[in-house]
Amino acid sequence: MSTELHHASPPLETGSATALLRFATAGSVDDGKSTLVGRLLHDSKSILTDQLEAVTDASNKRGQEAPDLALLTDGLRAEREQGITIDVAYRYFATARRRFILADTPGHVQYTRNMVTGASTAELAVVLVDARNGVVQQTRRHAAVAALLRVPHVVLAVNKMDLVDYAEPVFAAIAEEFNGYAASLGIPDVTAIPISALAGDNVVEPSAHMDWYGGPTLLEHLETVPVGTDRSAEPARFPVQYVIRPQSGEHLDYRGYAGQLASGVLRKGDAVTVLPSGLTTTVAGIDVLGKQTDLAWAPQSITVRLTDDLDVSRGDLIASGTPPEPTKDVLATVSHLHERPLRVGDKVLLKHTTRTVRAIVKEIPYRIDIDSLDRVPEPGSLQVNDIGQVVLRTAEPLALDPYAVSRFTGSFLLIDQADGTTLTAGMAGEAF
Incomplete structure (x- = not known):
């Protein structure tokens, strides 16, 4: 032996230098998410020399003197265009204080479903907002997905502060609106940080233009936020x-x-x-x-x-302990991922951990209106990116924990039984 x-004893990494933080980035199109990811990797010295040289050369050909840091993620996008099925790009980097796995999710509205993939294992979500536009529908949708997936920490990164003259009232108004919405979703921890990804303000280094802000930079917060649940x-x-x-x-x-x-x-x-x-x-x-x-x-x-x-x-x-009660009747909150609607009466496969069983959609009690968080009763179907509640009847009993108790044994997928397409991500129990 x-x-x-x-x-050996179970490792608790919450404060160690080797702790790993999985986090996801999300933001609307043109909010500067690619530039933020590039700036974070560049200023934390996580970019290889040949990568930086290639980006610099490409930027020079465009007539830009400084490297366009948004190009640092273009190779990952190319990989997705060549047929990678999950439209989330993962990057690994590390500092002296912590290791990171970054899930970079697309910003288009029709790809909100991909945030479900990126945030499903994340302990923190960075929600990017353009300081000129403030909280928009896509911001609310990303916050709702983070809440639905029980992501314990959310960072509101108010970007492009240089385009609003680094004005504190602009940042304060956006932070107040977002905090109110996050509170209604039950998100336990929100940190708002004013940044300029293009100029590098408050991403890795503190900003000289916002002396009114006394909080951490984005990287400092990522390095110090408590991580690791005691499983x-x-x-x-x-x-x-x-x-x-x-x-x-x-x-x-x-x-x-x-x-x-x-x-x-x-x-x-x-x-x-x-x-x-x-x-x-x-x-x-x-x-x-x-x-x-x-x-x-x-x-x-x-x-x-x-x-x-x-x-x-x-x-x-x-x-061990008190086991979940096996049941054929599953009440769950779901995020529908496919362009093909999910309708009452649909016959699907339900994959839970290593078990796959046949199931039928018995009811769709409501769909959640992302703007108001009101429940729209009896919608009949769920469209792509919709969040709602479903009642399923399975052919065999399943042992699901409530998702609020376990993100591992409380989650499942609904799959098209004809072609194996993933249709819906499900979380056992109520959403918010």
């Missing part, structure tokens, strides 16, 4: 991905269940419930990287051995 594995405090949820049962050799009596621990901690001897059957047993052993251990924590990939010889297969959920 590996001593290191046996005595070890949550009940263990282990979706079974693969059953390991050797057919030959000396380990014929071995039966293990492999997958990724979605949340919580599993220990040898823990009492667990296998769902949806509801059978109970205990953990006989845990294997990590081929070695036995007494302890595993999310998001480790592990193999679990159970004391009793139960009928467990791919798609089952091994749970």
Whole structure:
């Protein structure tokens, strides 16, 4: 047995120099999001020399003396145009204080659905606003998606402050309007920062033009915001991905269940419930990287051995604590992602963790009006980018936690059963 594995404890990275922050950027078209991403990467010295030289050469050919930092993301856009299916560009960079994974999402209204992809694993969302235009419908839509996906931290980056003479009243009015809307959505933490991505004000370095602002720069906030949820405090949820049962050799009596621990901690001897059957047993052993251990924590990939010889297969959920109640009736808030509408009576596939079952859309009780947050009752269908509530009936029982409790076992996808197209992202329970 590996001593290191046996005595290891779940890592808590909230304040360490190696902590990882996943964050997403969102903003309307022409709000300067590409320039902001480029400025952040450039001023944090996260751009390779040859990349900067290529951007400088391209800018010079356009008659620009300074490099156009928006071009730093053009290569990623080209990749999307060549057929990448998820229209979100991911960039990795690091500073001395923290590591980052940035999900750069498109700004067009018709691609709001792509923010769902980028924000689904994010702990922070940067919502960009043009200081000249203030809070627009797309701003409200991005804030609603962040709230729907339970993103714990939101930054309102009021960009192009240089075009409004760095006026504090302009920034204050935009921040007040956005904070009011965010409060109605239940967003727990909003930080407003006045910036100029083009000039570099308050992105990485403090601005000399806004001495009235005493808060952090964008990068300073990204480096210091609390990150990392203590998944070890949550009940263990282990979706079974693969059953390991050797057919030959000396380990014929071995039966293990492999997958990724979605949340919580599993220990040898823990009492667990296998769902949806509801059978109970205990953990006989845990294997990590081929070695036995007494302890595993999310998001480790592990193999679990159970004391009793139960009928467990791919798609089952091994749970500790108080397990979710399996049900065929699913009430959920959804964001519709496809141009093809989702209608009452549609037959779909529902993919939850490693389990996929047939389902039918029984009801669409309401659609949410993004501007007013009013509920539009009985819309009959959901169009692309719509957020609403659905009631589904599944062919087999599912064990879903409320999304407000677990972003991992409370989420699912609706898929077209004919061609495998992803239609809708779902979150079990109420939205706001």
